Amino acid sequence: MSAVNNLFVLYTGGTIGMLQTPEGLVPAGGFEARMREHLARHEVPAPRFVFQEMLPLLDSANMSQREWLAMREQIVAAVDQGGHDGVLLLHGTDTLAYSAAALSFLLLGLGVPVVLTGAMLPAGADGSDAWPNLCGALAALEAGIEPGVHLFFNGELMHGARVSKLRSDAFDAFTVLPRRREGERAAELPSALAYRQPRQPVNLAVLPLFPGVQASHVRALLASGVRGLLLECYGSGTGPSGDADLLAALREAHAGGVVLAAISQCPQGHVEFGVYAAGSQLRDAGLVSAGGMTREAALGKLFTLLGAGLDQAEAQRWLALDLCGEMAER
Template sequence: MNQSIERLLVLYTGGTIGMQQSAAGLMPASGFEARLRAQQALEAGPLPSWTFRELQPLLDSANMQPTHWLQMASAVRDAVAQDDCDAVLLLHGTDTLAYSAAALSFLLLDLEIPVLLTGAMLPAGSPGSDAWPNLFGAMRALQAGQVHGVQLFFNGVLLHGARVSKLRSDAFDAFAEAPRKRLAAAASERPPALLPQRPAQVVVLPLYPGVGAAQVRALVASGAQALLLECYGSGTGPADDVPFIEALRHAHRQGVVLAAISQCPGGHVDFDVYATGSGLRDAGLVSGGGMTREAALGKLFALLAAGLDHAEVEHWFCRDLCGEMAD
């Protein structure tokens, strides 16, 4: 049954969609609410009523940081608790849009209202821009009750917030759900509400010929609470590099969460296929299955920010929480 939207919050964080030209180039600009209302008067068909909020400072999403994920999640929760909003449309730059969609999928895991993210490849008002079609298309998807949980709307398509990646930088169909193998859907334990208590530091280490113990030790020394390894193929790596494996073991003993995903666009971690995979598992890595980098990073961040301990983070990381691992 479709749920009507009566109190929609449009949360503007910056990004290309509302940028205007400056002496230094395109920059996020305030005053987007007036532009949006003026354009809506030209739109055909009904749209939900909405209120508007700018999240300060407005950002080019290339400047997005994990602390901004917490700021956005807090703003969404405030919209529900204080303003009784029943949906949120979040306007965001495209460079890190998939990362924010994934992080919010976990940070808002317990929230029952739909949260939809969108942005644009060209600023609103530019000739041939996709800004208004994306924005009003997102509003109509919300109004029609098509949005569930955290999703992304782009180029006329609804996408899963914790499965999407930006695959192109020069076309309107820039986003897609990566074709990764996923676990069969199964009854799962009920996950905890991941209410942030503090920021968390998660570091991604892509494997490449030449990576070694020095890189692992440097990242651990930087304060990393979790190390996400982007492994080869089905979850393999230099298991015959004794110092590298020992550095991983040492990090794990220190309480650093070690997790693995595949660096292949269609990859899936299965440590049992190759000895070089089981070697990583034995060093303390847990499998992210077919999760994308964006999903695995956001999931680790949310689990650690909620104050879960090492064993709890490992437990929940390997389980499907919002469809990021299961079809």
């Protein structure tokens, strides 16, 4: 762990740099000049940095796998070709935790720290958290942090593959909730998951279980060509085990090559199939436990595994192992 001296700043849009229009807040360019002016005027210590905008700038509600791949490509180029020893990514808050999780897996093995941050209020608004978040992230990078993906918000540096957004209108919107993280660590990473390896978009779906969920819902998702389905189960990984048609739909999906992953709907939950028969039957239908992973982490991990071209068996194997601290303490 060493101080960052040659920083790459990637601005993707988001509230932090938005400007007011008659239609509401919209992403706006020119944030580099505003950032440099603020740092100079307030004499904020910061490493030397190169600033780049990712065009088109986004409201992060429009984030997709395409943008995740574009961010990954620009970060890899900045480190491998540009010689940067740290990355600061400015991003909207709606999908900030999703992007932090996805990049945690897309950048496995990258030997520099990547810190994401954003703001609940634009930089020009009274009482905004934009500058405290940005300057706090810069201070953390300058002081030195471990390689890997992190999220800095409201004075706290958080693990990129564990963080979630819990509040929609408060400065302490993000947190890492206590979850049981007792998964088995991968002894080594497969070459297919190294950060330099190309990735492809993947058709994925998330389905929360609820009283009244039907097999037809699962089959409709399968008909769309999904390759991975993240099932948000009750409690410790249970579901309607008395619905034979639903279990049959899951077995059909698994037999067809779809990777089925299970997480808990509980904010501080984890999946442990063997506790209840209702969980064991989901396991027997082909679901893989994602342990204590968050929705954001499980989705980002599925995307990375399948986007790397792994087949069903290999994806299931690595899904069940901890790769970067998402399901085991490190």
